[in-house]
Amino acid sequence: MIRWLIKYVVIFVVLVLIQVLFLNQMQISGYLNPYIYILFVMLLPLSAPRYIVLLSGFLIGLTVDIFSNSLGLHAAATVFIAYIRPFIIRSISDREEEINDYPGLKQNKFSWFLYYSAVMVFFHHFILFYLEIFSFTQFFSTLLRVVLSSLLSVFVIVLSQFLIFRE
Template identity: 65%
Template structure:
């Protein structure tokens, strides 16, 4: 239990630091910005209590908000996907016994993980970007930003599973 807690604490810290120090500085044409910090919520064990997942998601989003000066937008979007996470996992998993407790690529396969990542990232980005603009005036431009940032985020998250998270 202690090793698992330390592992996730380090993952939390590393993802926040990578996001705020490096990835927040990466922007293509002002439209595409990768957000990989949500990988922490995605990789929490499936058997984790919902309250732990929601509190962790809030703290994760709040940490990114503090360093990004975004007034709770990341916290809201991250808690939103943490709340929907069990429904998404149940919806895309055929049978309960097929599901590993760790929702990673190696444990569940590339197809499952890609679908899971796509759903989580798109939902996160929908909430994040519509809260950011707080209007539907430039609806198509916001959808374009969501699409580009989602594709970029999904690519980086799946790539990280091949490079960093091989266990």
């Protein structure tokens, strides 16, 4: 239990530091904003109680909000993906397919993890960017921003699974 807690505290701190110190400074032409901190919610064990997942999503989103001065936008988007995570996992997993308790790339098929990442990241970015704009007047430009940022974020998340998270 303590080993599990220490592991996730380290992942939390590292992802927040990477997001705040490096990735928040990297805005490519206003459309590409990579967000890797949501990987924390995505990698929580499937057996984790739902309130732990929701609370973890809130805490990491709030931490990024504090450093980004974004007034709860990241917390709202991260809690949303923490809430829909079980539904997404059930919808993308076959009944006969055996899903590991840890939803990482090494423990599951590449196609499963890629689809899981793409769906989670898209929902996160959709909520985040539309809450940020809080209007549908620029719907298509915001949707373009969601799609492009989602592609970059999924690329960075999958790359991090190959390079860092080799559990």
